[in-house]
Amino acid sequence: MSSFFGTGTAIELTYLAATVLFILSLKWMNSPATARRGVWAGEIGMSVAIIGTLLNRGIVDYKWIAIGLVLGTIIGVPLGKVQMTAVPQRTALSHAFGALCVTLVGTSEFYLRTPAVPRFTMSVLSMEVILGSLTFTGSLMAAGKLQELLPQRPITYRGQNLVNLSLLAVAVGVALYLVLHPDHALLFPLIVGIPLLFGVLMIIPIGGADMPTVISLLNSYAGLSAAAMGFVLNSKLLIIAGALDGASGFILSVNMSKAMNRSFSNVLFGAFGQEQAAVATVDGEARTVRSASAEEAAVILGAANKVVIVPGYGMAVAQAQHKVRELYDALSKRGVDVKFGIHPVAGRMPGHMNVLLAEADIPYDKLLDMDEINPEFPQTDVALVIGANDVTNPAARNEASSPIFGMPILDVDKARTVMVVKRSMSPGFAGIDNPLYYLDKTLMLFGDAKAFVGAIVRELTGSQSA
């Protein structure tokens, strides 16, 4: 049995080559200058491993393999061509596919081996199918929410966590029983079916704002289930690829949780959006805001030395990134130093905002993350907030009663002037009022992000040619 993957030395050597290439691939991802080389390394590694497998194994029938490879390619190509705004749901969908593959292989492995499955094999096999199944439906749900096929609002009910945890406990209990009695094959569908249900129920209470964390967490699960599959099949390559993916997803989830000042358990069991709705209505006191027109905004921006643009997901929803690029060009031409301050949760997945801005041809050396840009705000003439809300909320820093207290934010309120492009005064995704809008130095620019930024650009370029 141990030779399932490893009879020939030749095949092991192709897998070793693939392993090296995979690690190099990730290593090269640490800089945009070498990152594309990383993709090529990954592609070569993948091809080497697949060809090695096809040539060296006791494969008797290539027909179904060929059909699978062709069908997979037909589905994969359009998934490689989606819009950049749709990358988060595409990623969630691919976590689902990865988990599906692992679950199916684990399932057929069980039925091939039962009734005599060694205890250790059965333990990792259970882990493989439990993690795989819950990641499959969980990721489908996440993709559905991101694509807005499903309601983004969290759905909660009393005893939800108890129900979910009991389900998971039952699945683990059945798995333990199967480890001791692997001949009870009738029970096996339970450790696939219950986690499938659990995956759905796990995502139902999670709101859209928490998606960056959830996607990262599902990424980690997908990796761990693949590593478990590697243990079952005794494939070192698969163990390594799964461990790398699991580590990557874990690091990203920790980053995202930190950026939202939440713990994993809070994300998974907290149903953030729901809590917020109750808090938002408390502060009903009327306060005044100052608003400005595109002309006034253009004059102030044009006279500035240093401008930091803070984009949020609202900018992408309004499809305003190309107008923002024009604004960047117009200001840079006038000698204004323009940078972008990106909050880790500015998009719908880690790093999403950077991709959206890079797509609009904004140079990546102007995209600074939170820790890099925050010390620069006190020297900034204008902080221009476009479609971001909670990540600029000073209440996170100084109001202990605020539900987002403690969340790291972009310190836009330390700039000399703050401009906020916003449709109306309605609160943001988490439903929390933002004291930033009532500061004396803040100018509200009411309107659609794309139209308003476009109008500023016209003012700037028009006045220059006149």
Next chain:
Amino acid sequence: MNGDLITSLYVFVLAGFIGFEVIRRISPLLHTPLMSLTNALDAIAVVGAIIMAGEGKSKLATVLGTIAIVAATSNIVGGFMITDRMLKMFKTSRSPKS
């Protein structure tokens, strides 16, 4: 089997450490392409699916293996494609604009 198991655990733990050290250094700038890339690499599970579908040990294994190949292959093809598309867009202000 026991020796294999221990070796596998060593491999898993060491790979986890390498993963942490390598990925920790990756700037948030590239976290989205990183996730699509690791996703594509993770689809190396296709080798297990290929063996499952090709060994002809049982009808069930062939059917499930084939579906698994479809799922993994779509991740490989789509994952590498979109990662490269994203990375192509990252340009610096220091290099000439295209």
